[in-house]
Amino acid sequence: MEKRFGSFKRVGTIVVAAACMALTAGCSGGVAGGGNSDTGGALKFGMLAPFSGSESAFGEYMKNGATLAVDEINAAGGVNGQQIELIAEDEACDATTAVAGANKLVSQGVVASVGGYCSGATLPTLPIFLQAKIPMVIAAANSDDLVAAKQPNVFLVNGTGTQQAQAAVKFAEKSAAKSIYVIDEGDAYSTNLSKAFISQAKDAGLNVSGSTTVTPTDKDFSTDVDKMMKAGTDFVYYTGYYQAGSLVNHQAKAAGYKGIFLIGDGAVDAKFAEITGKGFTDNVYGTFTMTPDMLQDGGAWSAAYKDKFGTDPGPYALQSYNAVKVMAEGIKQAGSTDMDKVDAALHNLKDFSTASGSISFTEQGTLSDAKFVIVTIGPDGKFVLSDRLEG
Amino acid sequence: MTQIILNGLFVGSFYALVALGYSMVYGVIKLLNFAHGDIYMLGAFVGLVILTAFPGLGAGATIPVLMLVLLISMLASGFVGVGIERVAYRPLRSAPRLAVLITAVGMSFTLEYGIRQIFGPSPQAYPLRVTGDPLPVFDAQLSSAQLVLMVVAALLMAGLGLYVDRTREGRAMRAIALDQRASTLMGIDVNRTISRVFFIGSALAGAGGVMAGAFYGSVDFLMGFTIGLKAFTAAVIGGIGSLYGAMIGGLILGLLESFGTTWVGGEWRDVFSFACLILFLTFRPTGVLGTRVVERM
Numbered sequence: 001m002e003k004r005f006g007s008f009k010r011v012g013t014i015v016v017a018a019a020c021m022a023l024t025a026g027c028s029g030g031v032a033g034g035g036n037s038d039t040g041g042a043l044k045f046g047m048l049a050p051f052s053g054s055e056s057a058f059g060e061y062m063k064n065g066a067t068l069a070v071d072e073i074n075a076a077g078g079v080n081g082q083q084i085e086l087i088a089e090d091e092a093c094d095a096t097t098a099v100a101g102a103n104k105l106v107s108q109g110v111v112a113s114v115g116g117y118c119s120g121a122t123l124p125t126l127p128i129f130l131q132a133k134i135p136m137v138i139a140a141a142n143s144d145d146l147v148a149a150k151q152p153n154v155f156l157v158n159g160t161g162t163q164q165a166q167a168a169v170k171f172a173e174k175s176a177a178k179s180i181y182v183i184d185e186g187d188a189y190s191t192n193l194s195k196a197f198i199s200q201a202k203d204a205g206l207n208v209s210g211s212t213t214v215t216p217t218d219k220d221f222s223t224d225v226d227k228m229m230k231a232g233t234d235f236v237y238y239t240g241y242y243q244a245g246s247l248v249n250h251q252a253k254a255a256g257y258k259g260i261f262l263i264g265d266g267a268v269d270a271k272f273a274e275i276t277g278k279g280f281t282d283n284v285y286g287t288f289t290m291t292p293d294m295l296q297d298g299g300a301w302s303a304a305y306k307d308k309f310g311t312d313p314g315p316y317a318l319q320s321y322n323a324v325k326v327m328a329e330g331i332k333q334a335g336s337t338d339m340d341k342v343d344a345a346l347h348n349l350k351d352f353s354t355a356s357g358s359i360s361f362t363e364q365g366t367l368s369d370a371k372f373v374i375v376t377i378g379p380d381g382k383f384v385l386s387d388r389l390e391g
Numbered sequence: 392m393t394q395i396i397l398n399g400l401f402v403g404s405f406y407a408l409v410a411l412g413y414s415m416v417y418g419v420i421k422l423l424n425f426a427h428g429d430i431y432m433l434g435a436f437v438g439l440v441i442l443t444a445f446p447g448l449g450a451g452a453t454i455p456v457l458m459l460v461l462l463i464s465m466l467a468s469g470f471v472g473v474g475i476e477r478v479a480y481r482p483l484r485s486a487p488r489l490a491v492l493i494t495a496v497g498m499s500f501t502l503e504y505g506i507r508q509i510f511g512p513s514p515q516a517y518p519l520r521v522t523g524d525p526l527p528v529f530d531a532q533l534s535s536a537q538l539v540l541m542v543v544a545a546l547l548m549a550g551l552g553l554y555v556d557r558t559r560e561g562r563a564m565r566a567i568a569l570d571q572r573a574s575t576l577m578g579i580d581v582n583r584t585i586s587r588v589f590f591i592g593s594a595l596a597g598a599g600g601v602m603a604g605a606f607y608g609s610v611d612f613l614m615g616f617t618i619g620l621k622a623f624t625a626a627v628i629g630g631i632g633s634l635y636g637a638m639i640g641g642l643i644l645g646l647l648e649s650f651g652t653t654w655v656g657g658e659w660r661d662v663f664s665f666a667c668l669i670l671f672l673t674f675r676p677t678g679v680l681g682t683r684v685v686e687r688m
């Protein structure tokens with residue numbers, strides 16, 4: 001039964017993909033050919049983001065950020081005379097859901113993909129978009145595995161694990177860490193970050209005394225904490241998410257840990273401080289990409305966001321906004337939605353100005369300058385800028 | 392070493408509290424109540440609602456407030472447990488065992504995703520936190536909060552032991568476990584006694600949920616899933632159907648995990664503890680205190 005369904009689905013995908021290839025080809029031909037019947041239709045931008053599951057809070061932020069960019073572009077006359085339409089599908093931070101969502105987007109005729117939150121869920125969607133000849137600007141997912149796939153149509157507007165690890169190593173050197181302990185959660189994102197960090201820290205001559213993997217659905221990490229403290233640790237790098245990270249931090253502090261607790265960007269969230277509790281937030285730092293409030297002209301962007309959606313922008317809203325802007329610019333430069341032309345245009349972007357500073361891409365499709373900074377928990381429990389790591 | 396044992400015993404006492412409900416229900420009506428872990432989650436959320444509704448409570452003295460919230464949540468989850476039995480299990484009591492098992496799984500999903508619809512998928516910070524200065528125990532540390540929670544768990548379990556061993560109602564439970572039809576003939580109100588079993592088991596799980604929320608600081612709709620499976624395992628190690636077995640099984644599992652984390656690392660913990668279990672059950676399939684005879688509880 002399952003097998004039959006599987007093969008049916010595969011056939012369905014191929015049919016849909018073929019139909020879509022025909023559609024996009026027709027579409028780009030239309031634009032390049034200088035306006036035939038296709039130019040009236042909107043350019044469909046597809047976005048995969050988590051709208052259910054444990055990460056669902058971020059999906060809404062991503063969609064809002066992207067919507068803001070789409071509305072701005074449309075108000076300014078669209079891309080090459082065409083309006084943009086955003087279609088969001090659920091990825092649920094789950095590979096199966098993400099693949100289904102990607103197929104759905106392809107079948108709806110999207111010409112560009114601007115989503116992607118969980119790396120483990122985004123990875124299996126890469127071949128689907130490649131097969132359908134759709135360029136991707138990935139908004140939030142940042143595992144090095146996405147780069148390692150070496151697909152010409154993949155661009156990341158969020159810094160990768162390697163780039164984030166560089167910031168963490170810099171911070172460890174700055175704070176003169178003597179004995180570093182790394183904790184991950186065993187998923188694609190957190191193991192990627194912890195591995196990148198460990199190898200870079202060793203290259204930098206830092207002492208990594210140990211590492212472990214915790215089960216994020218657990219509540220009690222006292223034995224892991226005990227082991228970490230016995231290793232004489234004064235610097236912890238926790239590369240997972242806030243749900244378990246906040247508990248590990250609490251239990252470490254309760255057991256008398258006084259050193260630095262550095263967390264990766266997946267754990268940087270106001271909920272971290274709320275769950276870890278008052279009196280346990282000392283020496284908590286995070287590696288994070290710049291958020292609007294840390295930027296010079298970020299105030300105006302945040303105000304526009306709040307004006308539209310009634311809430312302050314959350315994590316990855318800005319990255320999603322940037323992803324749409326970058327993709328639109330790529331299509332504009334290419335003068336078409338043809339994947340190869342858009343890819344070439346994106347590679348040629350030189351210091352394209354966005355709300356978080358100028359963006360250009362490396363040959364691998366990663367950011368030339370990822371702009372990771374160090375944040376810490378402010379008096380009201382929100383993360384605030386601590387160190388720009390410049391110079 | 393002492394620290395590893397203490398950590399294991401602490402986690403184990405949570406497993407034991409939840410395992411008791413599994414074991415009691417199985418002992419009496421031979422049902423694996425897979426919704427039991429979710430009652431634990433429900434208890435934690437009842438506590439969350441009380442504490443959010445009366446924000447003044449969190450500011451008061453921690454331990455008395457915790458006891459009050461614990462009591463209310465135990466009552467609430469106890470009644471939910473009785474309700475679940477009445478709605479989902481009693482009508483199927485004479486149905487094939489497999490049908491009831493599926494109803495239990497369905498009940499589990501209903502509770503989990505019902506709570507998700509109400510409170511959302513993100514974890515909620517618990518308004519009441521029990522924290523305390525670490526107390527030195529030999530060469531290890533145990534926080535006063537951990538001590539309080541372990542004492543509460545031990546008292547609840549001791550109370551249950553006395554209730555089942557010494558009272559009339561307890562004797563009725565043991566009688567039903569032995570032979571349901573004969574018990575009916577002897578004038579025991581079977582339905583009422585089964586409801587009582589569900590009430591007690593669910594109340595203990597609810598107590599565990601509130602204590603976990605107050606100690607660890609966060610609750611989420613899936614928090615009962617993992618602990619439910621672990622508690623079920625604990626009940627089997629101890630010999631399912633046996634009350635003291637469930638308590639011992641919980642502690643054994645907690646210790647195995649704690650030693651596993653220390654010896655082979657967190658990523659290998661479950662491999663280590665469950666490999667030990669497979670080995671153990673191969674040699675003693677009925678568990679520590681389980682018996683081959685029909686008599687249970």
